[in-house]
Amino acid sequence: MNTVKVNSVLLTADGTPLKISLARAQRRSKIIAFLMVTPLLVFITIAFLVPITDMLLLSGNNEIVQRILPKTVETLQNWDETSGKLPDEIVFAAMVEEIKKAKIAKKHTRVGQRLNYESSGFSSLFRKAGRKVQKIKNPPYKEALIKSDKRWGKVETWQVIKQFSGKFTDGYYLAALDLTRDSKTGNIESLPSKDSIYLKLFLRTMLLSSLITFLTFIIGFPISYLLATIPTRISNTLIIFVLLPFWTSLLVRTTSWIALLQQEGVINDFLILVGLIGEDGRLAMIHNATGTVVAMTHILLPFMILPMFSVMKTIPPSFMRAAISLGAHPWRAFWKIYFPNTVAGIGAGSILVFIIAIGYYITPALVGGSSGTFISNRIAYHISQSLNWGLGAALGVILLGIVLAFFVLYDRIVGIDNMKLG
Amino acid sequence: MSKSDAYVSFQGVQKSYDGETLVVKDLNLDAHRGEFLTMLGPSGSGKTTCLMxxxxxxTVTHGEIILDGTSINNVPPHKRNIGMVFQNYALFPHMTVNENLAFPLQVRKMSKSDIEDRVKKALDMVQLGAFGTRRPMQLSGGQQQRVAVARALVFEPKLVLMDEPLGALDKQLRxxxxxxxxxxxxxxxxxxxxxxxxxxxALTMSNRIAVFDDGVIQQLAAPDQLYEKPENAFVAQxxxxxxxxxxxxxxxxxDICTVEVEGGEKLxxxxxxxxxxxxxxxxSLRPERVMVNPESGQCSSTVTGKVEELIYLGDHIRSRMNVCGHDDFIVKIPNSADxxxxxxxxTVQVGWKAEDARALDVLVS
Structure with a gap:
């Protein structure tokens, strides 16, 4: 024995504690292992983690008001917004001065735009103020500003400015959840259901994604079973057909569905030909939820089949035989013995398809019409068209939260360790 | 052997997978009630196919399999009431040992208390009474093997099939x-x-052994008969x-023939x-039946052998000799006092009795 036991600490032959010796011996291989992942780590950090985090942080960022109107915000602190009176002259003076300054830097419309998200009208208010403040040379600024636009004389206007003058805001999140904060009382209320968009959209995204997951499971299970039970030589060939969609452009696959499903498309023509529907009864199967479900089920099918196949492949055929030899009818043997052993694969496939589906963008955008778009289409709209990045980021954070919640739920129920992807 | 003795009977059974070659060629085999019958053979000899x-x-391509007097050709496997132990045990990993054993009883719609009794009895039989709540993965190979045996027996079948059940175990456990x-x-x-x-x-466990090769039973006999009186070259080898x-x-x-071997000796x-x-x-001549330096009259054939190699194996000494031009002639010398x-x-004289040297067919290889 090369180890000596002293005071219950194991020592090597030369007297160093065993743990230290072991750490020393393993250090080199640990350093090499770390160096090998370093390029990927750097790449992911620069190309993925940093920009995403930066983008997501926009969801709570409200610096613009303080940056452009610092003095106004500072002086507004002394104003009691519940008093029902307008702020003092000093606030108006600061506002006029700062709008003048912002006008030169061409930034006054940005504040207007930001506040417009919270209360419509601010965009035009600030644009107009930008033009008018040049003429306001002398105090009293209060009267002059109110004269330029009487909205400056309303308490609500200043309440909104004060409410959204902080460095951080929950306004984007409230908007993303169809909530609003009453500017007088500060209470959080839900929007009337005719104005609520995002909750409905989240709900639709989840429901359609669940439906797509279920359909891929129903279609994928028999295929996976077949692939796992036929001889490997044949299954290897058939697997290529499952993977074929991966090698075809997503755009091509989606647009080919348009050709098939549209009102003048192949399927409608065929149904009329066989007399199932009349010329005036052409089915609307594209540019609505049906189109999204059909196209996405097709596109996501491999993500369901592959994990199920890889799990089924590991189930020895002797399981079924054993169950049958013990007296179970083949159906019962399948249900009681085979099926429970495929659960890990079903779970892995379902979670994969569901997570990909709720974040899917291009297919709903192309074939979803108005009833088949997903929350990601709305996020894209805010990022690239309305330019309300804060709201887009807030919706993104919520979506990410939902995905993580499902991931944790899956881990609790099935266990991530049981997940097999290929 | 009268027909009523046979509990399992293969009658003229043939099996082909591809319609071109026969994996099992005209098999006729009876297993008696209570018998331990082993099908022994190299891989691809058709023994597992017969079991399946x-x-x-x-399915049987041609012929009939009779179980207890009735043909079972058209009886589906789950109605045959035959216990089976598989090579990899085929224990259900998502069930505990108890649930595994209860499965065939639940299928037969037995009452809960009956199931509990039987499962306990079966587990005690294989000395695993304390392991009922474990999952198969938590058991060692030998314990899994015992569970598989218990499960194949728990519903009290009259016939149990075992397909190389000990193949995955190490030598001692086997x-x-x-x-x-x-x-x-x-x-x-x-x-x-x-x-x-x-x-x-096969020799350790069986009442009778059927030696398979190339889809045909080469010899069906008790272990001692098979070893001492092989009927053809394949079985002897x-x-x-x-x-x-x-x-x-x-x-x-x-009964005795004279054979001129390649070296010119007449045996x-x-x-x-x-x-x-x-x-x-x-x-064919078993190594332990060869005598070294026999006394005159003890042997009917004596030839000269040259010792090539000696291996000490404790209870006996294995000697490789060159006899009649074959340098792979093995003689086992018991480690007795003298x-x-x-x-x-x-160079020594080796000899044997005429009855121990069996003149057989020539293997076509």
Whole structure:
């Protein structure tokens, strides 16, 4: 024995504690292992983690008001917004001065735009103020500003400015959840259901994604079973057909569905030909939820089949035989013995398809019409068209939260360790 | 052997997978009630196919399989009431040991208390009474094996099939399990049809052994008969260690024939499976039946051998000699008090009795 036991600490032959010796011996291989992942780590950090985090942080960022109107915000602190009176002259003076300054830097419309998200009208208010403040040379600024636009004389206007003058805001999140904060009382209320968009959209995204997951499971299970039970030589060939969609452009696959499903498309023509529907009864199967479900089920099918196949492949055929030899009818043997052993694969496939589906963008955008778009289409709209990045980021954070919640739920129920992807 | 003795009976069974070659060629085999019958053979010899046909997982291409007097060709496997132990045990990983054992009983709609009793009895039988709540993955290979045996027996089938059940165990455990299965068989009086490619396993456990090769039963006999009286060259080669001397039959006198081997020596051998005078034959001789420096009159054939190699194996000394031009002639010298002291290079006389040298057919290879 090369180890000596002293005071219950194991020592090597030369007297160093065993743990230290072991750490020393393993250090080199640990350093090499770390160096090998370093390029990927750097790449992911620069190309993925940093920009995403930066983008997501926009969801709570409200610096613009303080940056452009610092003095106004500072002086507004002394104003009691519940008093029902307008702020003092000093606030108006600061506002006029700062709008003048912002006008030169061409930034006054940005504040207007930001506040417009919270209360419509601010965009035009600030644009107009930008033009008018040049003429306001002398105090009293209060009267002059109110004269330029009487909205400056309303308490609500200043309440909104004060409410959204902080460095951080929950306004984007409230908007993303169809909530609003009453500017007088500060209470959080839900929007009337005719104005609520995002909750409905989240709900639709989840429901359609669940439906797509279920359909891929129903279609994928028999295929996976077949692939796992036929001889490997044949299954290897058939697997290529499952993977074929991966090698075809997503755009091509989606647009080919348009050709098939549209009102003048192949399927409608065929149904009329066989007399199932009349010329005036052409089915609307594209540019609505049906189109999204059909196209996405097709596109996501491999993500369901592959994990199920890889799990089924590991189930020895002797399981079924054993169950049958013990007296179970083949159906019962399948249900009681085979099926429970495929659960890990079903779970892995379902979670994969569901997570990909709720974040899917291009297919709903192309074939979803108005009833088949997903929350990601709305996020894209805010990022690239309305330019309300804060709201887009807030919706993104919520979506990410939902995905993580499902991931944790899956881990609790099935266990991530049981997940097999290929 | 009257027909009523047969509990399982293969009658003219043939099996083909591809319609071109026969995997099993005209098989006729009876297993008696309470018998331990082993199908022994190299891989691809058709033994497992026969077992699968009996279990119902493979269809019979031609012929009939009779179980307890009735043909089971058209009985689906789950209605045959045959216990089966698989090579990889096939324990259900998502169930505990208790649930595994309860499965065949639940399928038979037994009452809960009956199931509990039977499961406990079966687990006690394989000395695993304390392991009922474990999952198969938490058991060692030997314990899994015992659970598999218990599960195949828990619903009290009259016939149990075992498909190389000990193949995955290490040598020591395998030997221990051989005795355990043998004792369980003796106590329960079930009929067992056992498939293996391991001849020592077959010799240890079986009442009778059917040696398979190329889809045909080469010999069906009790272990001692099979070892001591092989009827053809394949069986002699396959079971135990065997010295072979090729030659030509010169004459036949009753049971004893004279064979001229390649070196020109004329040897006496028991005519078991020869075509007649003038034909080629192969003499089979067990290494332990060869005597070194025999006293005169003790042996009917004596030849000169040159010691090539000696291996000390404790209970015996294995000596490789050059005899009649074959340098792979093995002689086992028992490690008795006055055994012959040999050195490599020595030239000695080796001999044997005519009955121990069996003149058989020549293997076409």
């Amino acid at each position: 046909m009996l279990a119902g997982f493979e 030997e221990q399990m051989q005795y355990e299965i043998k004792h369980i068989h003796e106590n329960l009086e079930v009929t067992v049809v056992y498939v293996t490619h391991d001849q020592s396993e 396959f079971i135990g260690e065997n010295n072979t001397l090729n030659g030509k039959v010169l004459g036949l006198d009753g 006496k051998a028991l005519a078991v499976n020869i075509q007649g005078v003038g034909f080629d034959t192969m003499i 055994h012959a002291q040999l050195q490599p290079g020595d």
